[in-house]
Each structure stands twice: as C-alpha cells, then as structure tokens.
Amino acid sequence: MKTLLAATLLLTNLAAANAATLSEEAKLVFVSASRVNNSYGGFGGIPGGSGLGTTPSCRLLGNILSLSLDKSVALADDPSRHQKDMKSRVEEVFRSAFMREITGRVANVRRLAYPNISDEDARTIYVLTHDCTLDAVGTGPAVMPIKGNGAFKATYHGKTVPWVLVMSDAAWGKIDGFVSPHSMKYHVPEDVLAHELTHGMTADLLTDANIKRSNDQKTSKVGHDVNRVSDGSIAFWEGLAEGVEATVGETLKGAFAYPFSMDPGVYGFLLERQSPVRNNKMAFDEKGLPRTGGDLVKAEGFVATFIFKLLSRLPYTLSNGITIRGWPFMEVARLIHDQQPTNARELIVAVLNAPNGGEKASEEFLRLSGLATYSREARALSVSTIKARQAFYEISDKLHDAASPDQLAVEYAKRLAEKNALEKQWAEKSEQWAKEALAGARGNILRLAY
16 A cells, blocks of 8 residues: 555656646736738738727737738737736736746757757747727727748848737626736636637647648638537647647546536536546537547547547556656657648557557557547447447336336337447457557558548
8 A cells, every 4th residue: 555655646746747737827928010011911801900000009909810911910009008907917827837837848849949049038928919800899809920930031130920819808798807806816817818829839830831831731611619520620629629628627637627616608618628528528429429530530529539538538658667647747758749640540640659658548549439530330339339229218208107007118228229239349349459459550540531
C-alpha cells in the first residue's frame, strides 16, 4: 500500500512539475487599428459599418475576418480605449495561475516554431478589444490568424504579428459579458481562451504554405459546431481546440463542467460543447448509430474526444522511462510542428505513429471509433448490435407500462435473445478485428477514413 501511495505521489509530482515548467505570464499588448492601406474592409464582404460598426477596431476586425489579401494592417498602442474596465479584467484573467499555464504553452510553442524569438516576443499576446456587434449579437472572443493569408499582413512597430486575440464584451445572448465578474467567477474566460489560444498556437506551428493547404481543404458550407460533420480541415482546427478546451474545463470545474445553479446563458454553450466531447457522443449520429469512417475524420466533436483522451487519460512514457497519465501538451505541439498535418486524418495518423504513446493511442482510437475507420464489417455489426439494443429498450418500456404484460412477454424474450447474441458476437469479433488492426501499420487503422 505504501509503495502504491508513493508511486501515486511521484506521478502527481511529475505532472505538477511538468505543468510548472510551462507556467509563464503573458505580456499583453492592447492594440488598435492605425491604417489599412487607407481603406478598410468589411465582414465577409459587408462594408465596415454595415452590421459591425465604424470604429477603427471594428474596421480592423472586419478586415481580418474578410481576409483581405491585398491589404495590410499597422497595429498601434491603445492606452486610452473606451473599454478600460474590460482591459483591467482581461489582465486579471491572464494573471490567474491557470492562464499562466496556458500562456506558458503559447510561449513554448513559439520558441519551438521560431527558434530565434526573444523571450519577450514569445510571451507577447496582441489583444484587440472592441464593442463591435453583428446583428446585435456580440462576436465573442476569437483568434484571428494572419499568418498564412498571403499578402495580408499585420505589423506592430515593424514586427510581423502572426495572430491577434480579438475580444468583445458585448452581450452574447444571455451572457452578461465575457469578462464580467459573474463569468469570471465560473472561469468561463479560461475555457474559451484555452480554445482560442490553441488556434493561435496551431497557426504558429504550421508553415504559411501548410496553413494555405489546410484552408484550401475547407469545402464544407455547414460551418462548425461540436455536433457537425463538415470537412477534414475544420475538424482539425476546431477538434484540436475543443479537445484542449474540454481538458481545461475538466481541470477547472470537474466532470460536470459548471454548477447547475449558474445562469444557463453563461455556461450552457460550454456545457453543451464539452460534455459530449468527454463522453464520445460525437462518434454517433442523431439516431445513436455509429458514424462511418469517412464522417468520423470530418466530425470535429469526435476529433475533440480523441484529443481530450490523449491529453487527460492516455499513458505517455517520458524520456526518463517513467509513464504518466495524459500526454504533455508540448508533445502534441511537437508532432504538429514536425509532421505538419493539415486535416484531422493527418493529425490522427501522426499521433498513432508517435514513438512514445502511439500504441496506446491506437488502441484508444479503435475503441472510440468502434473500428468504423478500419472495417465496414465491424461498423455493420456495431449498427446491428445497437439497433437490437434500442429495440430491446423499446419493448422493455412498453412492458413496464402495459396493462397486460403477458401479451408482450414473447416479444420481450425474442428481443432480449437477439440483443444478447449480437452483443456476444460484437465482443468476440471486435476484439479479433482490433488485434488485426494493431498488428499492421498504424496508419492502416484509418483506411476507411476518407
């Protein structure tokens, strides 16, 4: 017992030490738009002022969102903005111990991506605060990647800026302000900032050419949300960020993410996004049936689940031979930097083939996917098993509510037998298929993921 306790304490201390090495306070630089080649773009082609507003920050925001490739932005210091109170609260959020760990990741990712960067530049995050609204809805916080957008550039005192953190305190549905005291009490900013800063770090890690290659693969018109099947590029960017966010949400608030006494308008959108990610709900469609292999690598929610499990559950062996629970974030960052994935399939293949932890990651991926990316036969049997289970639950409910249960007894016994037989067959067959999959090249696990 003492040996087990000592081992547990050792692993806990190692995890804490690993986190401590990443902890680093960011240097926040609040900026405004100075000039955009004497003209300003709009939001998705909408002229500035038609929905977003006409202040310089709104026009800059519109320019970045519309990716005006023939323009450039000169960022300037913004010491006297109209949102002084918001700025002080943003600074308060970034001073928290947890945010220092997140911004420590940003600094270390930049040191990896830009070997000659100074410590100050590695820690600097450019923040554009604004009160711009679109159709009276706050735009919310977002990272606007500038790197990889061709001739469109942003500079600050002559330095090229790879991305800008854009933050609004405008009302967003029932949310009473992103960095309001109420939101901060329940750590809403930390969750969302972890998501957005992951976008920035991904942009740092990829080359301009591969950011463009990834953007060229964005063919879906359905937008993005945790429950949507879109395309491999969106699933890569958003699945990675949502997986990190779900990990952060659990760290801050436990498995249930937010207390139910809290205003649902404040926590609801995060609770609805994080809970299904943690529980692998997005591996299934709206009927509760397994998605195809091709859909899984286009489903950001499923990719997020895999990343969540990777960072919080799966074993990883350190260089000193000690195994810890959960991959260090910087190991995922190094994989992205070295392998340059541009879609979800390429990201997953990179993880499965990683020398440290790739084998266990492969086992977990097969479990989460129900082998749907490996075998059509496996998915067909899984669908039959789930349908039999659903049919059994349906007859069970009818039997429970029936006035004359004896009339349903035969049907109940039939469906129970079908369910049990298929579940037994699935248990045996899935184990066999998994062994076959793991015996071959790991990338072959995704042979049906197109």
